[in-house]
Amino acid sequence: MTGGRGLRAVLWAIVLFDLALLALPTLVIVAASFNGGKIIAFPPEQLSLAWYRVLLERQAFSDALWRSLWVALVCTVISLPAGTLAALALARYRLRQATVLQIYLLLPFILPLIVSGIGLMLIFGRLGMLGQLWPVGLAACIINLPFMIWAVGASVNHLDPDLEHAAANCGAGPIAAFWTVTLPAVLPGVLTGGLLMFILALNEFIVSLLLVDARIVTLPVLMYNSIRSIITPDLAALSVVYIVIAAAAIWLLDRLVGLEIFLKAK
Amino acid sequence: MAALAGRLGAAVPYILLAPALLLVSSLALSLVLITEDSLHLLDRATFRLGEAYSLGNYALLLERPVYWRIIGKTMLAGVIVTAVTVALAIPYAYLMVRTERPAVRKLLLISLFLPFFLGQVIRAYGWLIILGKQGLLNAGLSTLGLPSVALIYTFPGVLIGLVQYMLPFAILLLAPAFTAVPAELELASMGLGGRPWATFRHVVLPLARPGWVAAGIVVFTLTLTDFAMPEIMGGGANDFIANAIYDGYFQLGDAGQGGALAILLCLLGTLAVALVFTGIGVGTLGYARYEPAATAEPAP
Numbered sequence: 001m002t003g004g005r006g007l008r009a010v011l012w013a014i015v016l017f018d019l020a021l022l023a024l025p026t027l028v029i030v031a032a033s034f035n036g037g038k039i040i041a042f043p044p045e046q047l048s049l050a051w052y053r054v055l056l057e058r059q060a061f062s063d064a065l066w067r068s069l070w071v072a073l074v075c076t077v078i079s080l081p082a083g084t085l086a087a088l089a090l091a092r093y094r095l096r097q098a099t100v101l102q103i104y105l106l107l108p109f110i111l112p113l114i115v116s117g118i119g120l121m122l123i124f125g126r127l128g129m130l131g132q133l134w135p136v137g138l139a140a141c142i143i144n145l146p147f148m149i150w151a152v153g154a155s156v157n158h159l160d161p162d163l164e165h166a167a168a169n170c171g172a173g174p175i176a177a178f179w180t181v182t183l184p185a186v187l188p189g190v191l192t193g194g195l196l197m198f199i200l201a202l203n204e205f206i207v208s209l210l211l212v213d214a215r216i217v218t219l220p221v222l223m224y225n226s227i228r229s230i231i232t233p234d235l236a237a238l239s240v241v242y243i244v245i246a247a248a249a250i251w252l253l254d255r256l257v258g259l260e261i262f263l264k265a266k
Numbered sequence: 267m268a269a270l271a272g273r274l275g276a277a278v279p280y281i282l283l284a285p286a287l288l289l290v291s292s293l294a295l296s297l298v299l300i301t302e303d304s305l306h307l308l309d310r311a312t313f314r315l316g317e318a319y320s321l322g323n324y325a326l327l328l329e330r331p332v333y334w335r336i337i338g339k340t341m342l343a344g345v346i347v348t349a350v351t352v353a354l355a356i357p358y359a360y361l362m363v364r365t366e367r368p369a370v371r372k373l374l375l376i377s378l379f380l381p382f383f384l385g386q387v388i389r390a391y392g393w394l395i396i397l398g399k400q401g402l403l404n405a406g407l408s409t410l411g412l413p414s415v416a417l418i419y420t421f422p423g424v425l426i427g428l429v430q431y432m433l434p435f436a437i438l439l440l441a442p443a444f445t446a447v448p449a450e451l452e453l454a455s456m457g458l459g460g461r462p463w464a465t466f467r468h469v470v471l472p473l474a475r476p477g478w479v480a481a482g483i484v485v486f487t488l489t490l491t492d493f494a495m496p497e498i499m500g501g502g503a504n505d506f507i508a509n510a511i512y513d514g515y516f517q518l519g520d521a522g523q524g525g526a527l528a529i530l531l532c533l534l535g536t537l538a539v540a541l542v543f544t545g546i547g548v549g550t551l552g553y554a555r556y557e558p559a560a561t562a563e564p565a566p
Contacts, residue, residue, distance in 0.1 A: 007462040011357040015374070018358045021430050022381050025392025028402055032395055078289075086286035093279035105286060107293045112491030112535060114508040115528045118515060119296020122303075142289045149286065203385025206493045206508075220387040227387075227498065231394050239388045246383035250376060259375040262438055263363055265446035 026243055033236035051237035060222065061238055067133055068202050068219040074137025075144070075201035076194050082141070083148025083197075084190050088182065090149070091156040108143045116143050117207035124211065136211050136218065140201035147200065148193040154264075155189025188257040195256075199249050203242070297532070304525030315522050323526035333510065333527070337534075339421070340490055340506040346425055348486040351432040352440075352478055358433075359440035359477070360470070364449070382434035386427075386494035393427050393499060394418060419501025427499040428489055435488065436481040443477020444470070483542050487535050507531045 036048030055061055086105065095101060108116065120139045121130070129135045159182065167177040183190070205220040212221055219242075223235055253259060306315035307322045327333050362374040381389065396402045397417040404414040417423040447470055455465040471478070493508035500506075505513070507527065514524025 007466060011361055014354060014357040015361055018354050018433065019374075019377050021354075022377050022433060024396060025389045025430065026380060026384065028395050029388070029392045082285035082289055085282040089279040089282035095279055101283065101287075104294075105290055107290050110532075110536060110539065111293055111297070112508060112528075112531050114491065114493050114511050115300065115532055116293055116296060118511070118524070118528060119293060119300055122299045123292055123295060138289075142292055145286060145289055199383045203383070203388070205385055205387050220385050223387045223391060224494075224498065227391055227394060231391070231398060235391060236395075239391060242384060242388055243380070246380055249383055250379045253379070254372075254376075259372065259379065262375070263371075263441045263445050265442050 029236050029239045030243065032233050033240045035233050035236070037233070051234050054234050055237045055241070058234075061234075064217055064219040064222040065238075065241065067216060070133055071137040071140060071204070071208070071218055072198045072201040074134050075140040076198045078138060078141040079145060079148045079197040080190065080194050083145055083193055084152050084183075084186070086145075087149045087152035087156060087189070088186070091153055092161070105149060106146055109146050113143060113206050117210040120207065121210045130211065131213055131216070133212075133216050136204075136208050136216075137201060139207050139211055140204045141197065143204075143207055144197055144200045147196050151193030151196060152186055152189040154261075155186045155192075159185040188261070191256050192253065192261070195249055195253055199246065202245065300525045300528050302525075303521040304529050306522050308520045308522050313519060323522045324530075326523060327526055327530060336505055336507055336510050337530075339504070341534075343421075343425060343428065343496075343506065344486045344489040347428045347432060347489045348482050350425075351429050351436045351485045352481050354429070355433055355436035355440055355481060356471075356478065359437045360444050360474075362437070363441055363444040378434050378437055381430070382438070386431055386492075387498065389431060390427055390495060390498040393423070393430070397423055397426070397499075419499070419503060421500070421504050424496050424499045424504050427495040428492060431495060432485045432488060436485050439481040439484060440474065440477040443474040443480075446476075447473040479542060483539060486538060490535055490538070491531060507534075 033051055034047050034049070036046035036050060089095070090098070090102065090105075103110075111119075117139070120135075120142065124130050124135050124139075163181050163185065164177055167181045168174075172180065203220060204218070205224065208218045209221050209224065212218060217225070219238070223238065226232065226235055250259070303315060304323050305319050305321070306317070307320050308314075309316045358374065358378075362371055362378075365371050365374075394401070398404070399414070399416070399418065401418070403417070407414055417426065451469055451473070452465055455469045456462065460469070490506075491508055492506060493512065496504050496506040496509055497512075500509075508531070511524050511527045511531065514520055514527055518524070
C-alpha cells in the first residue's frame with residue numbers, strides 16, 4: 001500500500017499549503033495590529049495596543065463601521081422574506097417556466113459586479129436615491145440574493161409536503177400553517193442564508209464604492225481609500241474587528257446548522 | 267403553502283416569487299440602461315452622450331490596442347487562476363469529505379470559512395503587508411540572506427491574491443461532489459487491483475465532475491470580472507476589464523465607452539458559462555432541484 005500512502009502524502013501536502021495560504025493574510029493582519037511602531041515591521045518592534053486605542057478615538061473609523069453594520073442589517077431584512085418565499089415557490093410548485101425563472105433569478109451571479117453596480121448607480125441616481133445609506137443595503141441584497149434562495153432551497157427538501165396538508169386538514173389557515181409548519185421546517189436554511197447575506201453585505205466593496213459618496217463611506221470603501229495612499233497599521237486593528245465578526249458568524253453557523261451541512265451531496 | 271394554494275390558486279407561486287423577481291429586475295433594467303448608453307458617442311463639446319445611435323463605441327474597443335491588452339491579460343488571469351485554484355481545492359475538498367476524524371474535518375471547515383467571510387479589501391490589505399517591499403516575505407528572505415522579490419503591484423501578485431480569494435469558493439463547490447462519490451466505489455476499484463493513484467484519477471475525479479466543473483466556471487467568471495484585486499494588488503499597472511470599465515465612467519467620464527466595455531464583459535462571461543452549461547449542464551450550480559415527488563399539489 002505504498003502507493004496509497006504516497007497519494008495521501010501528496011494530497012495532505014497540498015492541503016497544508018492551502019491552509020497556510022488561507023490563513024496567512026488573517027494571521028499577518030492580527031500580528032500587525034499589535035505592532036507598536038508607526039509602520040508595519042517584521043519582526044514587530046514592540047507589542048502594543050496603541051492601534052486599538054486609535055480605533056476607539058478616530059470617529060471616521062467607528063462611523064464607517066456603524067454604516068457597514070446598518071447596510072448589512074438592511075440587506076438581511078430585505079433578503080429574508082424575498083429569498084425565503086422565492087425558494088419555497090421554486091421548490092414546491094410546478095411552475096410552467098421553471099427553468100427560465102431559475103436562470104432569471106441567477107442574474108445577480110451572471111452579471112459582473114461592476115456592471116450591476118454601475119446599473120444600480122444609474123437607476124438609484126434617476127430615482128434620487130443616491131447619497132443615502134439604505135440603497136447600499138438594498139443593492140447588497142440584490143447582488144447576493146441567489147445565496148439566500150440557495151440556502152433556503154437546500155433545506156426545503158427536509159420539508160414533508162404531507163405536514164402542510166396535515167396542518168390544513170387540522171384547520172390551520174394558510175398563514176398559520178406557514179408560521180407553524182413551513183417556516184420552522186426550513187428555518188435552518190433561512191438562518192444560514194440570513195447570516196450569509198449579513199456577512200456578505202458587511203464586506204461588500206465594489207457596489208458600495210459606486211453608490212456611496214465621501215460623507216457615507218462604508219468600512220471596506222474607507223479601507224480601500226486609505227490603502228491606496230499608504231499601508232498603515234491602524235487599518236490592521238480595524239480589520240481585526242472584521243475578523244472577530246467573521247469568527248463569531250462561523251461559530252453561530254456551526255451552532256445553528258453545523259458547518260458539515262456544506263459537505264452534503266445535493 | 268398547500269392551504270394557501272387552495273385559496274388563491276395558480277397565482278400563489280408567482281405572488282411568492284414577486285419580491286425576488288422585482289429585486290432582480292433592477293439588474294435587467296441596468297442592462298438596458300447600460301446598453302442604451304453604449305450606443306451613443308460622447309460629444310466632446312458638451313461632455314454628454316450624443317442623441318444619435320451609433321456603434322462607434324464598440325468600434326473604438328476593437329481599434330484601441332490598450333483594450334485588447336487588458337482583455338488578454340484578464341483572460342490569461344482567468345485561465346491561470348482557475349487552473350491553480352481548482353488544482354489546490356481538489357485535495358482539500360476530497361480529504362475534508364473523506365477524513366475519519368471529525369476534529370480534522372471541523373478544522374478544515376473553519377479554516378475555509380474564516381477567509382470566506384472576509385472581503386477582498388481586507389484580504390488584499392493582508393497581502394500588501396506580506397508582499398510589500400519591507401513586508402513579511404522580504405523580511406524573511408533577507409534573514410535567510412536571499413535577495414528580495416518584488417511581487418507587490420505586479421501581475422503575479424494579483425494572481426496570488428485572486429487564488430487565495432477564490433479557494434474557499436472552489437472548495438465549497440467541490441465538497442458536495444466528493445460526498446456524492448460512494449466510498450465503496452473506491453474500495454471496489456482498489457479491491458480489483460486499481461492502484462490508489464489510478465483509482466483517484468479514473469474513479470474519483472470523473473465521478474466528481476459536476477463539482478470541478480462548477481468550481482471551474484465560478485472561479486473563471488469571478489476572476490474575469492474581478493475589480494478589487496487588480497485595483498489594490500496591481501497598483502494601477504495591472505488593470506482588468508472591470509477596472510477599465512470603472513475608468514471609462516469615472517476617469518474618462520465616457521458612459522458610452524465604459525458601457526460598451528461593460529456589455530462586452532457581460533458577453534464574454536455569458537459565453538463562457540453558456541459553453542459549459544450547454545456542454546455539461548447546470549451541475550451543482552442550480553437552485554434546489556425540481557422534484558415532482560416533493561411537489562405540493564393544491565389541496566382539494
